[in-house]
Amino acid sequence: MRYQSQSVAYWYFAVAIVLFGLQIVFGLLSAAKYLGPDPLLDVLPFDVTKVIHTNLLIVWVLLGFMGATYWLVPEESRTELHSVKLAYVQLVLFTVTGVTAVIGYLFRYGTGNKLLEQPLPHKLAIVATMLIFLYNVGMTIRKAGRFTVTEGVLVLGLAASAVLYLPALFEFENYTISIFYRWWTIHLWVEGVWMMIMGSFLAYLLIRLSGVDREVMEKWLYVIVGLVFIAGILGTAHHYYWVGVPSYWLPIGGFFSALEPVALVGMAAYAYFALRRAGLSHPNKLALHWTIGSTVFALFGAGLLGLSHTWPAVNRWTHGTLVTAMHGHSAFYGAYAMIVLAMITYALPTMTRSPHEGESYLGYAAFWLQIAGMFGMTLSFATAGVAQVYLERIVGLGYLDTQLKIQVHFLMLILTASIFAIGVGLFIYDFFRRVPLTEVAADEAVELSASGEAQPAG
Numbered sequence: 378m379r380y381q382s383q384s385v386a387y388w389y390f391a392v393a394i395v396l397f398g399l400q401i402v403f404g405l406l407s408a409a410k411y412l413g414p415d416p417l418l419d420v421l422p423f424d425v426t427k428v429i430h431t432n433l434l435i436v437w438v439l440l441g442f443m444g445a446t447y448w449l450v451p452e453e454s455r456t457e458l459h460s461v462k463l464a465y466v467q468l469v470l471f472t473v474t475g476v477t478a479v480i481g482y483l484f485r486y487g488t489g490n491k492l493l494e495q496p497l498p499h500k501l502a503i504v505a506t507m508l509i510f511l512y513n514v515g516m517t518i519r520k521a522g523r524f525t526v527t528e529g530v531l532v533l534g535l536a537a538s539a540v541l542y543l544p545a546l547f548e549f550e551n552y553t554i555s556i557f558y559r560w561w562t563i564h565l566w567v568e569g570v571w572m573m574i575m576g577s578f579l580a581y582l583l584i585r586l587s588g589v590d591r592e593v594m595e596k597w598l599y600v601i602v603g604l605v606f607i608a609g610i611l612g613t614a615h616h617y618y619w620v621g622v623p624s625y626w627l628p629i630g631g632f633f634s635a636l637e638p639v640a641l642v643g644m645a646a647y648a649y650f651a652l653r654r655a656g657l658s659h660p661n662k663l664a665l666h667w668t669i670g671s672t673v674f675a676l677f678g679a680g681l682l683g684l685s686h687t688w689p690a691v692n693r694w695t696h697g698t699l700v701t702a703m704h705g706h707s708a709f710y711g712a713y714a715m716i717v718l719a720m721i722t723y724a725l726p727t728m729t730r731s732p733h734e735g736e737s738y739l740g741y742a743a744f745w746l747q748i749a750g751m752f753g754m755t756l757s758f759a760t761a762g763v764a765q766v767y768l769e770r771i772v773g774l775g776y777l778d779t780q781l782k783i784q785v786h787f788l789m790l791i792l793t794a795s796i797f798a799i800g801v802g803l804f805i806y807d808f809f810r811r812v813p814l815t816e817v818a819a820d821e822a823v824e825l826s827a828s829g830e831a832q833p834a835g
């Protein structure tokens with residue numbers, strides 16, 4: 378930690394990973410229901426556990442983004458945060474909003490709009506939190522009078538995420554219209570502006586971990602962001618195939634979304650070449666695992682498995698089946714969960730005092746168990762999904778009859794998900810066995826004054 382105010386990131390990360398743990402509990406609960414019988418049917422039916430599972434995901438990933446931003450901005454702008462107090466107010470407000478929304482779902486209090494189920498008062502509170510956040514970050518940069526390209530892309534991505542949440546504030550009676558605008562938030566987040574956020578964390582981590590030239594890295598960051606937008610904006614139409622809009626969206630969605638993986642190939646190649654150029658000299662090799670791992674898993678889950686069902690002729694059969702869950706899990710985990718875990722792993726050794734010297738073998742176990750578990754879960758959803766499509770949509774078997782025939786895949790899902798859950802548990806344990814620091818360590822203050830890092834772009 379080079380600036381004292383960066384320590385606020387610790388608390389964002391702490392809340393984020395606790396909610397990550399809770400998300401996994403609700404994932405396991407949801408998966409157990411595939412097998413039945415379900416003793417919790419009256420209290421916690423599938424739709425409730427699933428909505429809590431996915432909403433916790435969004436809350437913790439956003440907390441991770443915010444914490445990582447509060448970590449990154451002081452270093453890039455070389456200044457303390459504008460207001461640490463405001464950052465804590467924002468953390469409390471966002472956590473309370475997220476957690477009360479989740480409790481509300483237990484009582485069926487929500488809008489029912491998938492992934493955007495938050496009731497209106499919660500949505501307004503989320504907007505308020507985002508405004509506080511952007512104000513605090515904006516003022517920090519203004520005060521410093523310097524910002525880097527990495528930081529600029531990050532802040533633009535965050536601001537655009539806030540703007541794209543606005544369509545979610547409206548409720549439409551007409552289902553087609555409602556779905557049409559839902560994707561302006563969901564799709565343009567995960568396949569648009571969140572990629573800017575991921576790209577900038579990636580650039581930051583690669584610059585620090587590989588020591589490769591900032592100028593080169595930031596030039597390629599522009600290219601990646603460009604590629605994301607060329608394909609991602611009109612790629613939204615891959616969600617417009619069967620929702621009641623005109624059929625001209627079919628070729629548009631197919632063509633542009635099929636180009637989306639190019640940006641993901643770009644990110645993985647970017648990470649690979651940074652390493653080839655600069656070697657592996659950084660001591661935090663675990664953070665490097667998470668960083669490179671994120672680009673590779675995102676290429677697999679979002680790029681390859683996204684491509685596998687994005688063409689209308691395929692999506693016609695697979696839409697809304699477990700094939701979607703196959704892609705949803707691997708893409709979200711690879712791109713957004715892993716990049717947040719990479720930022721946490723990078724920051725952790727300098728923001729905490731560890732009871733153990735040297736590398737954390739627990740940390741490596743957490744990494745590999747999660748990778749193996751999520752890979753297995755992806756395959757379980759995939760095999761279940763392909764069988765489901767065949768039995769339900771080609772043979773014409775009913776939904777529940779089909780579910781009975783694919784039980785073996787659900788057993789495999791629970792087995793691999795348990796491996797994943799152990800990995801998550803170890804990550805959380807490894808995090809909390811350290812003691813957070815509130816002061817900048819003396820050697821880092823020296824390192825900062827000697828470093829020629831962080832050339833300003835403006």
Ligand code: HEM
Binds near residue numbers: 401434702706
């Ligand atoms: C122990 C681990 C996990 C288990 C057992 C699990 C299980 C499930 C189940 C059963 C569903 C419902 C799928 C359906 O509608 O039929 C689901 C949905 C979902 N989960 Fe998980 N999950 C786990 C971890 C994760 C993680 C780590 C992420 C992301 C980082 C994630 C992201 C999602 C998303 C995005 C959906 C919605 C997908 C869709 O609607 O198609 N899950 N999960």
Ligand code: HEM
Binds near residue numbers: 679685692697701
């Ligand atoms: C990191 C990037 C990505 C993430 C986190 C992600 C996540 C998701 C999630 C959670 C869903 C389910 C949404 C819902 O039904 O509410 C979904 C659907 C979908 N994704 Fe992605 N995705 C990503 C990138 C991509 C890419 C690059 C492609 C295409 C090449 C793609 C193709 C699709 C398609 C076609 C669907 C609709 C599935 C259906 O019809 O049921 N995704 N994605």
Ligand SMILES: [Fe+2]
Binds near residue numbers: 613
């Ligand atoms: Fe999409």
